[in-house]
Amino acid sequence: MSAALALNFFERNKNCFAIFGGVVSCIIGAKLCLHILKGIRSFFLAPLLKLGVNPKTLGSWAIVTGATDGIGKAYAIALAKKGMNIVLISRTESKLTATAEEIKSIAEVRTKCVSIDFSEGIEIYKSIEDALEGLDIGILVNNVGASYDYPEFFHQLPDGKNMVKKILNINIFSVTYMTSIVLPKMVDKRKGAIVNVGSASCFGFPLLTVYSATKAYVHSFSQNLAAEYSDKGIIIQSLMPGFITTKLSGIKRSSLFVPTPDVYVNCAIESIGNESATYGYWSHSLMMLCLSVIKMMPRSFYLPKYLRAMENQGKMNKERKAAKKQ
Numbered sequence: 001m002s003a004a005l006a007l008n009f010f011e012r013n014k015n016c017f018a019i020f021g022g023v024v025s026c027i028i029g030a031k032l033c034l035h036i037l038k039g040i041r042s043f044f045l046a047p048l049l050k051l052g053v054n055p056k057t058l059g060s061w062a063i064v065t066g067a068t069d070g071i072g073k074a075y076a077i078a079l080a081k082k083g084m085n086i087v088l089i090s091r092t093e094s095k096l097t098a099t100a101e102e103i104k105s106i107a108e109v110r111t112k113c114v115s116i117d118f119s120e121g122i123e124i125y126k127s128i129e130d131a132l133e134g135l136d137i138g139i140l141v142n143n144v145g146a147s148y149d150y151p152e153f154f155h156q157l158p159d160g161k162n163m164v165k166k167i168l169n170i171n172i173f174s175v176t177y178m179t180s181i182v183l184p185k186m187v188d189k190r191k192g193a194i195v196n197v198g199s200a201s202c203f204g205f206p207l208l209t210v211y212s213a214t215k216a217y218v219h220s221f222s223q224n225l226a227a228e229y230s231d232k233g234i235i236i237q238s239l240m241p242g243f244i245t246t247k248l249s250g251i252k253r254s255s256l257f258v259p260t261p262d263v264y265v266n267c268a269i270e271s272i273g274n275e276s277a278t279y280g281y282w283s284h285s286l287m288m289l290c291l292s293v294i295k296m297m298p299r300s301f302y303l304p305k306y307l308r309a310m311e312n313q314g315k316m317n318k319e320r321k322a323a324k325k326q
């Protein structure tokens with residue numbers, strides 16, 4: 001009876017349903033077209049036509065945190081190629097010296113190395129401030145980041161509280177404090193850019209919960225600051241990469257959806273001044289468009305990797321116990 005009623009209702013209103021369906025399809029289609037056109041402009045036309053801001057016009061020095069590997073090193077090299085002097089901030093002194101030498105062999109620019117461990121507390125920022133004294137800072141790339149060694153449930157994080165503290169210090173406090181160090185002078189001269197390297201995982205990544213949440217902070221912090229300083233000549237960008245072949249991701253082989261740091265950065269760097277929030281690379285943007293339907297990564301994505309890690313740990317524990325017995 002109720003099915004017949006529903007059918008009858010549908011039959012009487014089928015024109016309304018058709019119009020409603022047409023309007024919804026048009027809106028979705030228009031949104032999709034807009035996304036694709038924006039993507040073509042950002043990821044193909046902007047790098048080709050050099051539509052991004054010329055970083056040298058913002059100041060003579062660029063600061064890159066986490067500058068000796070992966071995305072940070074690629075930014076340091078790309079900015080040096082654009083004629084900027086580079087302040088390299090990272091943990092390992094020998095890697096800093098090697099990267100500075102590499103940069104000087106590629107571009108005629110000056111470099112300054114600051115060896116700091118961002119996992120430590122607020123006290124480290126005094127020495128960074130001292131090192132930056134007197135430099136005309138045009139760009140800050142807040143790149144340094146830390147994640148889990150393997151996907152894990154929150155209550156089982158190895159060295160739990162300590163690990164959480166380290167990740168928060170590196171991913172959240174470094175971005176916030178470094179910004180507070182450079183922003184006042186940028187405001188005074190009414191120019192400057194800050195690129196905050198977050199992650200596409202900021203929209204939700206179970207089994208990487210703390211990491212993903214810190215990147216949500218980075219995105220929100222950047223978006224709010226971008227609005228706050230939009231009329232003060234300051235560019236603030238939230239960069240949200242997908243997977244890239246680096247030590248942090250543990251992925252060694254590049255592919256269409258996993259570019260190398262150089263390929264990624266050469267594209268992303270051209271979006272500074274054009275996009276206040278971007279995935280930085282066309283295939284990452286496409287991937288996120290598809291994933292936007294499911295809102296957040298399903299837990300099952302990292303479950304096999306978690307189980308593999310547990311299996312390996314089980315083996316390792318057995319080996320350790322056997323070695324102790326001997």
Ligand SMILES: NC(=O)c1ccc[n+]([C@@H]2O[C@H](COP(=O)([O-])OP(=O)(O)OC[C@H]3O[C@@H](n4cnc5c(N)ncnc54)[C@H](OP(=O)(O)O)[C@@H]3O)[C@@H](O)[C@H]2O)c1
Pocket residue numbers: 065066067068069070071072089090091092093095116117118119143144145146170197198199200240241242243244245246247248249
């Ligand atoms: N790779 C990806 O797939 C991916 C995806 C999304 C977002 N991201 C984000 O991109 C950023 C860069 O990641 P990456 O993959 O390029 O990392 P990476 O290749 O592992 O490089 C990390 C850099 O940071 C430095 N560093 C690490 N811990 C540090 C600490 N406690 N204090 C000071 N420096 C430290 C390292 O120098 P030392 O070796 O001397 O410590 C190195 O120069 C991160 O914010 C990450 O969250 C990466």
